[in-house]
Amino acid sequence: MRCRRRVRAAITIAAAFSCCVLWPASRVAAEEEYSQVMQFSGRDLWRNGVFAYSGFLFAPGGFDRDGLMLKVLMNGGLYRYWPSSMPGERVIGAEWQTQFMPGFRIKRGEAEMKLFFGPEWQTHWLEPDDPGNRLRGRNFGLRFASELWWERTPDTLIAGDASLSTLATSHSARLAYGWRITGELLNDESFYVGPEVQYFGADGYAQTRIGLHVTSLRTEDIEWSVGIGYARDSDGHSSPYVRLGLAQRL
Numbered sequence: 100m101r102c103r104r105r106v107r108a109a110i111t112i113a114a115a116f117s118c119c120v121l122w123p124a125s126r127v128a129a130e131e132e133y134s135q136v137m138q139f140s141g142r143d144l145w146r147n148g149v150f151a152y153s154g155f156l157f158a159p160g161g162f163d164r165d166g167l168m169l170k171v172l173m174n175g176g177l178y179r180y181w182p183s184s185m186p187g188e189r190v191i192g193a194e195w196q197t198q199f200m201p202g203f204r205i206k207r208g209e210a211e212m213k214l215f216f217g218p219e220w221q222t223h224w225l226e227p228d229d230p231g232n233r234l235r236g237r238n239f240g241l242r243f244a245s246e247l248w249w250e251r252t253p254d255t256l257i258a259g260d261a262s263l264s265t266l267a268t269s270h271s272a273r274l275a276y277g278w279r280i281t282g283e284l285l286n287d288e289s290f291y292v293g294p295e296v297q298y299f300g301a302d303g304y305a306q307t308r309i310g311l312h313v314t315s316l317r318t319e320d321i322e323w324s325v326g327i328g329y330a331r332d333s334d335g336h337s338s339p340y341v342r343l344g345l346a347q348r349l
Contacts, residue, residue, distance in 0.1 A: 134162055134348040141345060145330050146338030150176030158204065162348070165205055170215050170244075172198040184231045193224045198242060210249040217242065221266060233267070240266035254279040256291045258314065269301035275312050290316040295326060306332040308340055321347050 140153040152174030160166035175195045182190055200217030221238045229235060244262040251257055256277035263270045277291030290313060297308040310328015317323070326342035 135159060136349040137162065137346055138349060139344065139346040141324075141343050143340070143342045145340040146336060147180065148176060148178035150174060150178075154198075162204070163206075166203070168202045168204050168213065168215070170198070170200045170202055170217075172196075172200075182229050182231060185227075185229065188227065190229050190232075191226050194221060196221045200242065200244065202244075209251065211247070213246040215242075215244040219264065219266070238266055240264050256293070256314070267301045269299075271297070271299045273297040275314070277312065277314055288317055290314060295328070304333055306330060310340065321345050 135158055137156040137158075138153075139155065141151070143150045143152075152172060154170065154172035154174075156162075157169040157171075158164075158166065173196070175193070178192050178194070180190055180192070182188065196219060198217065198219040200215035200219075202213055202215035202217075205212045205214075219240050219242045221234065221240070223232075223235050223238075225232060225235050242262065242264045245260060247257070247259040249257045256279070257275070258277070259272070259274045261270075261272045273295060274297075275293060275295035277293035279289050280292055281289040292313050293311070295308075295310055295312045299306045299308075308328055308330045310326055313323070313325045315322055316325070322345065324342075324344040324346075326340070328340055329337065330340040331337035
């Protein structure tokens with residue numbers, strides 16, 4: 100129970116960054132084809148947590164070819180929980196996390212997959228201190244992450260991601276389906292709208308999210324992603340959630 104509450108921070112951040120860093124190759128202009136760096140950032144919040152993240156992707160051979168990649172992520176947030184070992188106490192937590200993950204991009208037709216694996220460092224501050232939370236203080240672990248972008252038809256999208264960490268065996272997954280929206284008011288641009296489902300878990304804790312997403316909404320050279328819906332965890336807490344992300348090629 101103690102560790103489960105702490106997972107709120109990790110799972111929300113995982114949802115945020117893993118869902119917002121994909122950029123559909125079919126929408127890239129000719130002058131962007133040889134970009135090697137993409138920066139991304141975003142926010143994620145729900146009833147018991149608020150988080151922000153920022154980072155970048157580096158692809159030596161460009162984002163439109165198979166090849167090596169590097170993903171660097173920094174994020175932090177505030178959260179709260181009520182440990183069973185401290186009846187009547189509410190613990191306020193803050194965290195800082197850094198991930199450094201080499202990876203590889205594979206593209207086949209209209210499907211694209213990215214695979215990452217590397218170390219992560221986490222630091223957590225708790226007030227009051229919770230001795231039963233084994234993620235308190237500084238921690239080091241390894242994380243595996245994968246991302247999928249598949250424009251299975253000219254007007255539909257399947258996007259997903261998964262993540263697994265050695266820290267508290269925390270894991271997450273997301274699957275989204277989208278329909279392309281176009282129109283004269285969009286100046287020949289388009290974006291995807293559809294449902295999304297997310298799941299997070301670690302050491303006996305689980306949270307499920309069901310909502311709607313807007314993906315690939317573009318303003319000039321910045322691409323936006325928005326998610327909104329309903330979240331419920333295995334401890335009986337539930338609330339709306341909101342996620343916002345953006346990405347830009349340099």
